[in-house]
Amino acid sequence: MSEMIKKNVNDLDLNFRYEIAKKIGAKSLLKCIQCGVCSSGCTVTEYVDLQPHRVVASCLLGLKEEVLSSKAIWTCSLCHRCTERCPKNVDYSFILALLRNMAAREGKIPKEYSSTVEVIYDNGFVVPYTEGMKKNIDRRRERMGLPEIVPPNLDDIRFIINETGLGDLIIKKEDDK
Numbered sequence: 032m033s034e035m036i037k038k039n040v041n042d043l044d045l046n047f048r049y050e051i052a053k054k055i056g057a058k059s060l061l062k063c064i065q066c067g068v069c070s071s072g073c074t075v076t077e078y079v080d081l082q083p084h085r086v087v088a089s090c091l092l093g094l095k096e097e098v099l100s101s102k103a104i105w106t107c108s109l110c111h112r113c114t115e116r117c118p119k120n121v122d123y124s125f126i127l128a129l130l131r132n133m134a135a136r137e138g139k140i141p142k143e144y145s146s147t148v149e150v151i152y153d154n155g156f157v158v159p160y161t162e163g164m165k166k167n168i169d170r171r172r173e174r175m176g177l178p179e180i181v182p183p184n185l186d187d188i189r190f191i192i193n194e195t196g197l198g199d200l201i202i203k204k205e206d207d208k
């Protein structure tokens with residue numbers, strides 16, 4: 032269960048709700064009636080530190096720091112069930128993706144995510160496809176009669192990562208090499 036948050040009104044970011052709502056597709060945030068339907072049907076509700084309706088309430092109340100630092104915005108599986116069930120058509124799963132972007136821009140991103148970007152930057156695959164791992168994968172593919180993996184164009188992948196700003200999330204960059 033989440034702990035009660037005590038906060039001085041001067042520490043609230045009362046503009047946070049509008050900062051989110053002004054983004055394309057996120058205006059629905061302001062229509063929430065706190066019915067809790069999103070949380071009751073959430074597929075990961077037992078694993079989040081802040082349930083969906085409480086994330087929405089926190090956004091509306093100006094608890095920016097708490098929302099952007101929460102694990103809830105990263106634990107969501109983006110199954111869109113909350114969005115489908117919301118009686119007020121609040122597009123919570125989309126808003127959650129926006130919150131992830133906002134958190135990432137502030138450097139609040141779980142290591143699991145940034146290290147995945149790093150692996151893709153390094154070898155073009157989501158899982159390391161080098162040395163022992165490569166040998167294992169190749170051996171298993173051969174056994175199953177699958178064709179050889181065609182290596183991706185690393186320059187293209189790194190260009191996309193850098194141009195989209197995703198590169199700022201990882202320590203290793205082309206310049207460092």
Ligand code: SF4
Nearest residue numbers: 063064066067069117
């Ligand atoms: S289901 Fe919709 S209206 Fe109800 S609490 Fe969730 S976001 Fe708000």
Ligand code: SF4
Nearest residue numbers: 073107108110111113
């Ligand atoms: S999109 Fe996320 S918050 Fe919504 S029901 Fe699925 S897991 Fe829960």
